[in-house]
Amino acid sequence: xxxxxxxxxxxxxxxxxxxxxxxxxxxxxxxxxxxxxxxxxxxxxxxxxxxxxxxxxxxxxxxxxxxxxxxxxxxxxxxxxxxxxxxxxxxxxxxxxxxxxxxxxxxxxxxxxxxxxxxxxxxxxxxxxxxxxxxxxxxxxxxxxxxxxxxxxxxxxxxxxxxxxxxxxxxxxxxxxxxxxxxxxxxxxxxxxxxxxxxxxxxxxxxxxxxxxxxxxxxxxxxxxxxxxxxxxxxxxxxxxxxxxxxxxxxxxxxxxxxxxxxxxxxxxxxxxxxxxxxxxxxxxxxxxxxxxxxxxxxxxxxxxxxxxxxxxxxxxxxxxxxxxxxxxxx
Numbered sequence: 458x459x460x461x462x463x464x465x466x467x468x469x470x471x472x473x474x475x476x477x478x479x480x481x482x483x484x485x486x487x488x489x490x491x492x493x494x495x496x497x498x499x500x501x502x503x504x505x506x507x508x509x510x511x512x513x514x515x516x517x518x519x520x521x522x523x524x525x526x527x528x529x530x531x532x533x534x535x536x537x538x539x540x541x542x543x544x545x546x547x548x549x550x551x552x553x554x555x556x557x558x559x560x561x562x563x564x565x566x567x568x569x570x571x572x573x574x575x576x577x578x579x580x581x582x583x584x585x586x587x588x589x590x591x592x593x594x595x596x597x598x599x600x601x602x603x604x605x606x607x608x609x610x611x612x613x614x615x616x617x618x619x620x621x622x623x624x625x626x627x628x629x630x631x632x633x634x635x636x637x638x639x640x641x642x643x644x645x646x647x648x649x650x651x652x653x654x655x656x657x658x659x660x661x662x663x664x665x666x667x668x669x670x671x672x673x674x675x676x677x678x679x680x681x682x683x684x685x686x687x688x689x690x691x692x693x694x695x696x697x698x699x700x701x702x703x704x705x706x707x708x709x710x711x712x713x714x715x716x717x718x719x720x721x722x723x724x725x726x727x728x729x730x731x732x733x734x735x736x737x738x739x740x741x742x743x744x745x746x747x748x749x750x751x752x753x754x755x756x757x758x759x760x761x762x763x764x765x766x767x768x769x770x771x772x773x774x775x776x777x778x779x780x781x782x783x784x785x786x787x788x
Contacts (some may be wrong), residue, residue, distance in 0.1 A: 495744065537575050572609065575629045576622040586625045588618075589633050599636045600658040624654060635663055645679075649686060656690050668695045673700060677706055681715045686727050700733060707734050 508523055569590035596603040606613040613619045621629055628650035635641045641651060641663065648667045655664035655736055668687075675683060684699035686692070701708060710716060710730070720727050 459747075568592075571613075571617050573619045573621060573629060573633060574618060575624050575626045589626075589630055591633055591636075595636060600660055602658040603671060621654075624650065628654065632663075636660070636719055641666065643667065645671065645674055652692060653690060656692075664692070665694075668692050671695055672698045675702060677702060677709075678714075679712050681707075681710070681719060684730070685719055685723060688726055688729075689723075700730075703730060704734055 504573070544597060569592055571593050572588040572590050574588045593607050597607050598604075603619075605611075606619065608614070624632075631641055632651055632654045635651070639662070641647075643651070648670045652664055652667035654660070655667060658715065671683060671687075671692075675695075675698055680699050680702045684696065684703060687696035687699055714729075
């Protein structure tokens with residue numbers, strides 16, 4: 458018994474040595490000695506709680522590698538916890554609950570000094586219920602547009618109310634949440650709404666984040682409306698990605714479900730698509746024939762381009778939407 462208690466703290470090399478000593482013991486011990494040695498070895502080999510690998514009895518609960526790893530990540534975990542605590546505190550500042558007589562009230566003191574209101578709720582009787590409280594310090598630090606509004610003697614600064622047009626309450630809430638936490642939960646519709654707000658209030662990182670999300674969801678079916686959307690809001694990366702996809706499927710463009718709708722709403726975008734395609738074809742031909750592009754090939758592509766332009770002009774004239782500016786643009 459004494460021997461067993463003493464060797465529990467030996468190193469692995471000592472254990473191996475001990476095993477050799479057991480093997481060389483007097484045969485008189487017989488099977489009893491062999492059985493005791495097996496029990497001793499089982500007792501000395503344990504499994505790490507983290508990696509499940511066996512380790513020597515000198516370590517306490519975890520192997521040395523896992524223990525060292527845990528020490529290295531301790532500071533990272535502490536920073537992450539502090540970060541989460543800060544975000545929770547910010548979210549508490551935004552928490553709004555029902556107050557007396559159906560009005561909104563802040564559930565705990567938060568000292569907000571400005572409210573944001575979506576335009577579709579301004580004239581409604583319960584507009585107070587959908588207003589979002591915020592802090593000038595946060596808004597001005599995150600958006601140059603808010604800074605200009607709130608640091609000068611503009612209406613928003615004097616009244617403490619910022620009315621934001623053409624936005625839903627949910628989108629505005631998500632926008633304010635991003636300003637506080639730098640996080641956003643997106644679907645395609647929300648990504649479009651937040652990109653519009655990010656462009657309007659010059660929140661650059663949010664705009665980039667929404668662009669990347671929409672690029673990850675880009676396919677042939679939604680390429681045309683996304684191209685038009687990116688064109689309207691200056692989303693360059695998203696525009697290039699959608700344009701590349703459309704160029705690769707130009708023969709199917711006029712058959713797209715959204716094609717005629719785009720012709721009616723914004724024919725200039727359709728014209729730009731055909732011009733981009735024509736330019737791409739000419740450049741491709743020039744790269745294959747450095748001494749000069751075949752005139753026949755160029756004229757053939759130009760004829761196809763003009764046919765599409767004539768179809769658009771004819772559609773505009775038939776629907777009575779043609780005006781001098783549009784005609785001059787097409788010519």
